[in-house]
Amino acid sequence: MPKSPPRTLQNLATHLGLSLATVSLVLNGRARELRISARTETRIRRAAERYAIAPNRLAASLRSGRTASVGLVVPDVANPFFAVLAQQLERALRRAGRAVLLADSEETLEVETRSLRELRQRRVDGLIVAPVDGRNPLLPQFAAEGLPLVCLDRVAPDLAVPQVTIDHAGAARLAVEALLQQGHRRIGCLRGTPGVFSDDERVRGYREALATAGIAAADAWIDGGDFTRATARAAAERLLDRGELTAIVPLAGQATLGLLELIRARGVRCPEQLSLVAFDEQPWSGLVSPPLTTIAQPVAEMAQAAANALHELLAGRDPGPPGRLPSRLIVRSSIARPRELVA
Amino acid sequence: MPKSPPRTLQNLATHLGLSLATVSLVLNGRARELRISARTETRIRRAAERYAIAPNRLAASLRSGRTASVGLVVPDVANPFFAVLAQQLERALRRAGRAVLLADSEETLEVETRSLRELRQRRVDGLIVAPVDGRNPLLPQFAAEGLPLVCLDRVAPDLAVPQVTIDHAGAARLAVEALLQQGHRRIGCLRGTPGVFSDDERVRGYREALATAGIAAADAWIDGGDFTRATARAAAERLLDRGELTAIVPLAGQATLGLLELIRARGVRCPEQLSLVAFDEQPWSGLVSPPLTTIAQPVAEMAQAAANALHELLAGRDPGPPGRLPSRLIVRSSIARPRELVA
DNA sequence: TTGAAAGCGCTAACAA
């Protein structure tokens, strides 16, 4: 087999009797701007098409300093919340011609740090990060270096970069208020990892809602410790063992699973014995028993907002602070008026 | 602020009074091999650490022709099956020092094609693809070009590349046999898109299991058409309207959701009126009502096998044909002996 | 309207 010539722009230029520069200009869509003749432009485009020649992006990136790629760092892509976020982000970025380098930080600062370094070394143009806990020193450092950065979901409070997130406290209030309205007063909650912004905020919202209703939330009504299902289940067990709660609000997706697991194992009747409003709407939320009243985060909008903010940053404009997106309550049948107490 | 010198190897070399080549060699771990003196090596490593200097990967890639990155193309990352696969793959590849470029093909050949082209243009070292339908002409083309390629889940039958997948037909047989054993004979199934290998195979397995039991599967017992939940629900409705089936096997994750949705809407009692064995174990499989008997695919093993196959390919070795991985039946309470028929 | 040339930062072959 005769070796075909390398598919480089230089090659194409020689073949057409033109210069490398002209070819590069045309294929980068700058023909108009630089008044390349229509005829030359067509010739180049035709030939490029015919021989399937396109600029080598590595070379282009090395020269231009831009890679048209974005790093996406999330703590757990297997979590449907982040999976949907990743899907929407990839789509938005792809449409803007940018590629997505995906990194899963495994809810671990160390892994997150390594991945952030790796991505910077690969010269991504920007980063969208859902930080493990918002206190990774690399984030302010990157921001200071001028690397375009957008935080997602779990924000880093003191970081001067766009932070796309819902009003976590408000969302938790929404959940608690739905229960208060049905007459519940002894409402517990399952939390995730203390120190994680989104989680702290949700707990704050939970407390506020109770306080506003004139109820002093006992610290013992709040249990949890991390974002795993097993921890949530154990915490739920302790809450139920108190024998005083008529409702529980799991403040995260895995917590919801752990709680449901326990409810089923114990045979707790729901909502007769226990009402609940669960965080994160899922495709199956209406199919479990009982069908769950949930707090739905506007995932698609979050992804769009994050992508937009990053695009602005990359264009050298100031995206301004993104508004906190509102969550909504999806009412199903996991709430009832309190009657019996859990044994 | 005084502008710091660029963090290039050349710079570091000059600073240390050494040559660029020596620095490059050491930082690429080839010091031993090339008998660089221990003292020089330490000096270089120390300084590199101190000034946080690392090779520019773009330049390295341009020169070496390798990017240490892999393209991952899946039809739908929001589908938990692919989300978990993506997570496991990213981890395995990351540990081997390779970055993952993620692309979601939106179950669409056209998007898949665009993404494949884009990834090749970005010079990924290899690709792991769960093809939309295995008939994308770009796949054999890439394989012929020598681009390391591994197919995942949905294989492309005539493609001479490693194809990591479960025994789809066997898995479907497993599901049907579990129902036969309980005395069911009129068993329907919900299928996805005809022409997609995994789906065709599952349907084949379903037919075979019935045939082996001496039952002629009526074509009318097989309904579906694509991988969406809505289609599945409509198909399930038609199946139930026949009034003769005592069990249904949804052959994919979304089909399971569509079927459960209908069951709930119609108030079908399950498993009393209708038994089911559902494809794809999920975190919530045991929490819906009824708790689902499922076919669990070995997702983690699949990811590991695909990553391994690709690593072999990238090392220039022949990974050999990967064995078909076995699925297993997880028994819960969505099966009972057939009693009443659905109205 | 097009061309020439410099150089992005590195790896790898070859010299010393």
Add this chain to the structure above:
DNA sequence: TTGTTAGCGCTTTCAA
């Protein structure tokens, strides 16, 4: 044991 050198293929500035 280390240094010299030639590109990888492109973008961009300046010149024609």
